[in-house]
Amino acid sequence: MTLIIADHNNAELKVSTRNVLQAATTLGEVQILVAGDGCAAVAEQAASLNGVSKVLLAEHPAYAHQLAENLAPLIVEVGASHSHILFSAGTEGKNVAPRVAALLGAPQLSDIIAVESEDTFQRPFYAGNLIATVRVLNAVKVLTVRTTAFDPVADGSSPAPVEVLSASVAADSALSSFVSEQQTESERPELSSASVVISGGRGMGTGESFALLEAVADKLGAAVGASRAAVDAGFVPNDMQVGQTGKIVAPQLDIAVGISGAIQHLAGMKDSKVIVAINKDEEAPIFQVADYGLVADLFEAVPELERAL
Amino acid sequence: MKVMVAVKRVADAYVKVRAKSDGSGPDLGNVKMSINPFCEIGVEEAVRLKERGVAEEIIAVSVGSTASQEQLRAALALGADRGILINSGEQVVEPLGVARLLHRLLEREPCDLVLLGKQSIDGDNNQVGQMLAALWGRPQGTFASELSIDESGVQVTREVDGGLQTVALRLPAVVTTDLRLNEPRYASLPNIMKAKRKEIVEHSPDELGVDISAQMEVLKVEPPPQRQAGVRVESVDELVDKLRNEAKVIT
Numbered sequence: 001m002t003l004i005i006a007d008h009n010n011a012e013l014k015v016s017t018r019n020v021l022q023a024a025t026t027l028g029e030v031q032i033l034v035a036g037d038g039c040a041a042v043a044e045q046a047a048s049l050n051g052v053s054k055v056l057l058a059e060h061p062a063y064a065h066q067l068a069e070n071l072a073p074l075i076v077e078v079g080a081s082h083s084h085i086l087f088s089a090g091t092e093g094k095n096v097a098p099r100v101a102a103l104l105g106a107p108q109l110s111d112i113i114a115v116e117s118e119d120t121f122q123r124p125f126y127a128g129n130l131i132a133t134v135r136v137l138n139a140v141k142v143l144t145v146r147t148t149a150f151d152p153v154a155d156g157s158s159p160a161p162v163e164v165l166s167a168s169v170a171a172d173s174a175l176s177s178f179v180s181e182q183q184t185e186s187e188r189p190e191l192s193s194a195s196v197v198i199s200g201g202r203g204m205g206t207g208e209s210f211a212l213l214e215a216v217a218d219k220l221g222a223a224v225g226a227s228r229a230a231v232d233a234g235f236v237p238n239d240m241q242v243g244q245t246g247k248i249v250a251p252q253l254d255i256a257v258g259i260s261g262a263i264q265h266l267a268g269m270k271d272s273k274v275i276v277a278i279n280k281d282e283e284a285p286i287f288q289v290a291d292y293g294l295v296a297d298l299f300e301a302v303p304e305l306e307r308a309l
Numbered sequence: 310m311k312v313m314v315a316v317k318r319v320a321d322a323y324v325k326v327r328a329k330s331d332g333s334g335p336d337l338g339n340v341k342m343s344i345n346p347f348c349e350i351g352v353e354e355a356v357r358l359k360e361r362g363v364a365e366e367i368i369a370v371s372v373g374s375t376a377s378q379e380q381l382r383a384a385l386a387l388g389a390d391r392g393i394l395i396n397s398g399e400q401v402v403e404p405l406g407v408a409r410l411l412h413r414l415l416e417r418e419p420c421d422l423v424l425l426g427k428q429s430i431d432g433d434n435n436q437v438g439q440m441l442a443a444l445w446g447r448p449q450g451t452f453a454s455e456l457s458i459d460e461s462g463v464q465v466t467r468e469v470d471g472g473l474q475t476v477a478l479r480l481p482a483v484v485t486t487d488l489r490l491n492e493p494r495y496a497s498l499p500n501i502m503k504a505k506r507k508e509i510v511e512h513s514p515d516e517l518g519v520d521i522s523a524q525m526e527v528l529k530v531e532p533p534p535q536r537q538a539g540v541r542v543e544s545v546d547e548l549v550d551k552l553r554n555e556a557k558v559i560t
Contacts, residue, residue, distance in 0.1 A: 067476065068439065069448050091469040095451045098404065098439035107405050107524040110434050124533065125433045126326045130335055133529040175448035179464060179475040190471065196558075220559060238454070238489050239472060244433070245488060247470075253558040263325060270536055274556045276548065291539035291556065294548050304545040309559070 016088035018152035037064035050156030062172035089144035113149035128267030148250030194223035203258020243268035261286030310421035347426025356388035385504035386496035392509035408440035438485035448478035454489035
């Protein structure tokens, strides 16, 4: 039986849990663990997903901020009898999953992009330049799932039961505590789940010129991203970074503006359905992966694009 | 306080690594090797802690073959005080094995803070720090972009999806570095010379009582499916037309 650890903010289930559920569909019966504080509504949402047999709900103030020190013992207790424990490969999953695996004495496989059988999976490494097919020999398989590789599962016809877990472990480890968080405010969709992404690179020249991309994004309902070069140049904050060391995106449409196409950036977006490159350097490697390439000065082409939409 | 920092020898970030022709693994023959960039950020942070008078001693540790001495020397040149090589020969040690080795080492060399890169750019696993924290029974501050230490513990600002999260950890603790934590310095020539005289001690996994046999089997390593280059469009109007009527990704 598979256990999926739900991604949520105590009010809403994140779509990434639906992607993880898709990855689990060939692995047999699936339960979802919703651990948080005041998150019963999330459990209801998880119960409505197609193919879920049961939702386990663990509520405690110590779980409110998904601190790994508090969550890992809970997941170990709940998941020890499961064959697979799945997390999405976002920052929360990547934070907690290895801690769970180590407590179980099990290896962990990161960022899986395909399930070949119940013990064999594919994952990218070397910044996406290579794909490894790996068999996990341990009885318990702890996996993080690259959400962009799996389509989200829809709601089912009848909801699964929700079982409330009584806190049988000391929920608060007292090792760590939450201090604060600073959410990037944005009217636009989240990068990792947006269906259209427009990203700028070093060619943008300044942070101010990202306003050109935002204007296009507003017309397309797109998220705005950046290459590592643009982030390192200080144009925009790191949470906008698309690439191997940033966010992985795979939208229907990715528009790369003033991006040369370094391996590091390509690793983060090359699974997009349609890639558009706008760059004045016709030799830029980005054109080798772009479905539609436009050799042009971005400062003319992007405003023109905005007007044409 | 005593700080341990882990460093890994990896293929240089600017090398495009290919698969061996038999698909058994990455082809690292004649590939330039470097210190993993995230580990280098960890070393830099440890050195800054020492410069601020917070850390008294920095121990750089690497798990790998004898060749990893080169990366330990690089860490010593940046300012680590001494090095420890856990010599695993040519065997690839899985993240849990590395965490177990570091955990055993911490029993011999008690430290208040362990700094590691959030991931190595070869395996891209992003696991060792979290696994070490679990085995050690200590808190973890992953993907750190800022850290501050006082008597009560360490505050770590973490780069998380959608923004930043700050957590307070009791010491001893494990912190893994993200790109924004600092910009590593270049080692000066005098410091490179000085590093040659610093001590590197070797241990074997056996000596530390850790079984590093694999719990995963790599069946195949291959390049990802290649994307074909598409077409060049001549104008924005042509682009919009193609997106609307050919690719049908906008309305």
